[in-house]
Amino acid sequence: MNEMENVRAALRALAQRETGWEEAPARVESALIEEFRLRKANRAGRARMVWGALAAALVMFSAYSFSGAPAPARPEIATPFFAVPGNDPFERLDRGRLVRVRLPRSSLRAFGLPMNEERAFETVKADVVLGEDGLARAIRFVQ
């Protein structure tokens, strides 16, 4: 055997003679299984939270939809409807829904409306007309 083969054989022999290194201590397995359970529980909890939030959003969305919207407590002032860019303004809309949403005040600018720059981070109420396909067709801002 040449020298390199001797080294290889020596390392192999050393590996075979090692004792006491066969396994990690049992506490490592216990700790890992504990961590596995914890993460599984957290994942399940997060999933429940997400579904809960979605359900709540759906309820709120339904409450604000056109058919069931509660009557406002006081008269509202609204802008005319503006066509949402990307849609044909003359397209006939046989059926659709009106949805009340809150948008960043800065969205007023996108429709050529004046906006107080100091209040750019506030939100503003808006009614959005949705087509049957769920896409926004028109919008008006409400105060």
Place this chain on the structure above:
Amino acid sequence: MWNHPAVRGELDTVTQLADASDEDLLLRMIRGDEAAFTVLYRRRQGALYRFAMRMCGRTSIAEEVVQETFLVLIRDGGRWDASRGTVATWLFGVARNQALRCIDRDGRYAPEEPEMEPVSGEDVFDDLSRAENGEVLRQSLLSLPPHYREVAVMCDMDEMSYAEAAQALGCPVGTVRSRLSRAREMLAEKMRARMGCSL
């Protein structure tokens, strides 16, 4: 205790999974199957622990390496890419990164030079039956730079193929070959220097 229904149920599940491949176990584990994780852990932890011991030379670090490796599996098991190797080589790759991190964090492990009598024979590698020679070899291995140490441990001690080592290390097979050759040369030099004998 073993007759308790819960314990018996767990044993039954673990037994059923004993023949499943690593890949199947990983997929089950990602879906939240604790028994699959347990089987995969028990199947692979020994080899990873020995690898970490040979790389780091300390039980506390080896324990940490195994724990961190399987935490990565729990957290990021979904990132395993079948096109880049088996689950086993991926785990070795993770363990190797953890070991390098520990070595880097704790400073290069400089083992104490044991005081030893020169060996009587001409060839130190022929005299490995003597426990102290094995210890000198182990210390010499630990004093190699990590990139050379890891290929010597994987290929010569764990008997991984060059291809498996390359997958675990994320480098070409040619790199494994050249590093292994250099690692053996360095070990031979160190053994000559420590033992004061010809090879």
